[in-house]
Amino acid sequence: MPTEQTEPATTAGALVTGYRLILPDDWAQIPLRHGTEEAVRSILDEAFRRIPPGSPEDKVGPYKRELERRFRAAVRRVQEGNALDLYLPVKSADNVNLGASIVVSETLLPRRHEQTAHVEPTDVAVQLLVNDGADNIDLSSGELDGALAVRREHVADADLDRGADLGSRRVEYIVSVPDDPDRWFTAAFSTVGGGDPRDELADALVEWFDAVMATLRWRRG
Known part of the structure; x- marks a missing residue:
C-alpha cells in the first residue's frame, strides 16, 4: 500500500509538500518529526x-527489554541525523529478518545570493555525492517523477561505534x-544481505529498492 509523507517538508510558497513511496505491507513507517513514539510503541x-x-517470564522479560533498548537506540541514531522517516521490515509473518532499512531525509542547500551564474542541479548533486571520499562508488543519474535523480551505491565497512556490527550495501x-x-x-x-553485503540476497534487495524508488x-x- 502507498506510504505517504504527511509532514509538510517545504518552505513557504513551495509546491511540493511531501512524497509517496509504495512499499510492501511488511514494511513499517516510523515518522521522525511527529508521531515517533506512537509508531515505535x-x-x-x-x-x-x-x-x-x-514462554518463561524469566526469559521473556530480559528479551523484551533488550529488544526495546536496541530498537529505540536505532531510531534515536536516525533521528540525530534530522531525517524525516525511517522504514523497517518489521511485520514479516515468517519472522525473517532482512537486516535492511530505508531512511528518508531532506537537504536544504545554503542560498548564495551573490552568485549570478546558474548552477545545474546535476553539478550540485555530483559534487555532494563524491565529496565524502568513499571508494568504489557506483554513480549514475536519471529522473524520478520528472525530477533529476542521482543514484549512489557502495559497500560500507562495519562501524562498531555506530552500532553497525557488519558491513552493509548502501544505495542512495x-x-x-x-x-x-x-x-x-x-x-x-x-x-547486510545474508551476512555479506555483496551476496545474492543483497543483490536482490538492491534491485527491490530500485523498484521501490x-x-x-x-x-x-
Whole structure:
C-alpha cells in the first residue's frame, strides 16, 4: 500500500509538500518529526505479540527489554541525523529478518545570493555525492517523477561505534525537488544481505529498492 509523507517538508510558497513511496505491507513507517513514539510503541507491541504463549517470564522479560533498548537506540541514531522517516521490515509473518532499512531525509542547500551564474542541479548533486571520499562508488543519474535523480551505491565497512556490527550495501537516491533547486530529497537504503553485503540476497534487495524508488511521487499542496 502507498506510504505517504504527511509532514509538510517545504518552505513557504513551495509546491511540493511531501512524497509517496509504495512499499510492501511488511514494511513499517516510523515518522521522525511527529508521531515517533506512537509508531515505535505499535511496532514493539506487534513484536511482543509474536512471542509464543507460555514462554518463561524469566526469559521473556530480559528479551523484551533488550529488544526495546536496541530498537529505540536505532531510531534515536536516525533521528540525530534530522531525517524525516525511517522504514523497517518489521511485520514479516515468517519472522525473517532482512537486516535492511530505508531512511528518508531532506537537504536544504545554503542560498548564495551573490552568485549570478546558474548552477545545474546535476553539478550540485555530483559534487555532494563524491565529496565524502568513499571508494568504489557506483554513480549514475536519471529522473524520478520528472525530477533529476542521482543514484549512489557502495559497500560500507562495519562501524562498531555506530552500532553497525557488519558491513552493509548502501544505495542512495538524491533527488532535486521540483520548483526549488536548493532542496534535495534523499532516500538511503542499507542492507547486510545474508551476512555479506555483496551476496545474492543483497543483490536482490538492491534491485527491490530500485523498484521501490521508481514509485516515488511528489505530494503537492
